[in-house]
Amino acid sequence: MKLWGGRFEKTTDALVEDFHSSISFDQRLYKQDILGSVAHARMLGSVGVISEEEANRMINGLMAILEDIQAGNVEFEIGAEDIHMNIEKLLTERIGPVGKKLHTGRSRNDQVALDLRLYLRSEIDETKILLEELVNTLLNISEEHLETWMPGYTHMQKAQPITFAHHMMAYVQMFLRDLDRLKDTRKRLNTSPLGSGAMAGTTFPLDRMQAALELGFDGVTLNSLDGVSDRDFALEFLATASIMMMHLSRMCEELVIWSTGEFQFITMDDGYSTGSSIMPQKKNPDVAELVRGKTGRVYGDLVALLTVMKGLPLAYNKDMQEDKEQVFDAVDTIQKCLLVVEPMLKTMVVNREAMARGAKGGFTNATDLADYMAKKGVPFREAHELVGRIVLHCSKKGIGLEDMGLSEYQGISPIFEEDLFGAIGIEHCVRARKITGGPSPETVAEGIRVSREGLV
Template sequence: MKLWGGRFEKTTDAMVEDFHSSIRFDQRLYKQDILGSIAHARMLGSVGVISEEEANHLMAGLTEILDDIQAGKVEFEIGAEDIHMNVEKLLTERIGPVGKKLHTGRSRNDQVALDLRLYLREEIDHTKNLVEQLLQTLLQLAEEHLETWMPGYTHLQKAQPITLAHHLMAYVQMFLRDLGRLKDTRKRLNSSPLGSGAMAGTTFPLDREKVAAELGFDGVTLNSLDGVSDRDFALEFLAAASILMMHLSRMCEELVLWSSGEFRFISMDDGYSTGSSIMPQKKNPDVAELVRGKTGRVYGDLVALLTVMKGLPLAYNKDMQEDKEQVFDAVDTIQKCLLVVEPMLRTMQVHRDTMAWGAKGGFTNATDLADYLAKKGVPFREAHELVGRIVLHCSKQGIGLEELSLSDYQELSPIFEDDLFEAIGIEHCVRARKIAGGPSPETVAEGIRVSREVLNDLLW
């Protein structure tokens, strides 16, 4: 008989029972469910709702069930619907009628809200650790490539010379923001909903704060309707995960481009590449491509849960059973991606000479030529127009700005002098950009130092 079956005259249709059941996926919450139940049982005993002896009996039985599940000795039942009722059924079978007292003052509505918060809190911490490892690798790579010159791009066209360190540090800033979002999400979810009951609390004198403290929460939710129906914390995580995946995808997109024969900036380690079943010469950046592809999966998880929640009246509705699979999928996806991206970056080979050669093509020093004129008193707009004509001339001749003779420059403007070629040298173009946030090695080195401090502040 169902634990809620007293109201019903006939059993649930077999097809509906299977459709209704969530144990296939929410069994993943077994640890959180049992730890929450242990805290609830201890509190029931401390406030006198049940005897201390009964509370101890409940806690011992729950601990035994937890151990057995972890040892693979428990098979869950579809007919028991979900993880909550499976655990309660097991408990009652093992310790007798006292097991039926566990649910006093509690509903599955506040129970599942508690479980999901406990689960996400733990997974956010794990995700944070993986992001930290990725950041440490990026920072180390940046330190190693402070003077690895490369072209910077806008519109995927060569724009200005920078360094690989400067480029990598852009991603460091993105992932630091991701850490901040995860930290904020964790802070907001860390309130215990247990005690909200089905939606209107309970008449039992529960000590909500005691349970919250035992489970590591900062406090309790302040409205029972919101306590059982809020999934903002799950949506916040999915949003943060989506942005994090977007950053991973952008980085992987560049790694795919850079490893191509057209760029040849990097080579992927064999351990993070695959081949072709028909073309023996191929070495494909499949890991980076798959991370890029999995980004859409996490976006889908976010949109799916937003859609589930958008029209729900207060308080709990069965629709909300659809929250867990989206959260579980996003957690699995993002953690697997982080686990493979970090060593993929760490083991890739950087072709410094090819990057430096690339920085010299495409007139990446054109802005510096215009700046040279502006520093000699030519209005920048006029300097821009003149340099544009010089670029057009050099382009037709198939030469770079540094290959045009001084006499040719002086025919265009007498302002050009011998110091011209130093000003438009690629290394000088980069080293001269010492403004905060710029690509000069000294500036980037300071950015690395500050970023390490920010990273330490974000760890918890």
């Protein structure tokens, strides 16, 4: 008989039994459910709702069930619907009728809200560790390439020379913001809904704060309706995960481009590449491509839960059973991506010569030529127009700005002097940009130092 079956005269239809059950996926919450029940049982004993002896029997029984599940000795039942009722059923079978007192002052509504918060809190902590490892790897790569010159791009057209370190540090900033978002999400979710009951609390004299503190929460939710119906914390995690995946995808997109024969800026390690079943010469950056592809999956998880929640009246509705699969999928996806991207970056080979060649082409020093003129007193807008004409001239001749002779420059304007070529040399163009946030080696080194401090 169902634990809720007293009001019903008929058994649940077999099709509904399967459709209604969530044990196939929410069994992942077994540890959180048991720990939440242990805290609840201990609190019930402390406030005298049940005896201390009954509370201890429940706690011992629950911990034994936890050990058996972790040992693979428990098979969950679809007929018991979900992880909560499976655990309660197992407990009652093991310790007798006293197990039926566990649910006193509690509903599955506040129970599942508690479990999901506990689960996400733990997974956020794990995700933070993985993300910090990725950031450290990027910082190490940046330290190695403070003077690896490369072209920077806008509109996928060569723009100005920078360094590979400067480019990688842009992703460090993105991932540091992701870490902050994870910390903020964790902070907001760390309140306990246990004690909200089905939606209106309970008449039992529960000590909500005792259970909350035992479970590591900072406090308790202050409205029982919101306590059971809030999934903002899950949505916030999914939004944070989506932004993080977007950052991973942008980086992987560039790795895919840079590994092409046209660029040859990097070479992927064989361990993070695959071949073709028909073209023997192929070495494909499949790992980076898969991360790029899986980004859409996490976006879908966010949109799916937003759609589930958008029209729900207060308080709990069965629709909310659909929250867990989206959260589980996003957690699995983001963690797998972080796990594989970090060693992929660590093992890739950076082709410094190819990057340096790329930095010299495409008139990446044109802005520096205009700046040179502006420093000589020419209004920048006039300098910009004149340099544009010089670029057009060089483009037609198939030469770079540094290939024109001084006499030819002086024929254009008498402001050009011997110091011109030093000013438009690629290395000087980068080193001279010492402004905070710029690509000069000293500036980037300082950015690395500050970023490392931010990880502590």
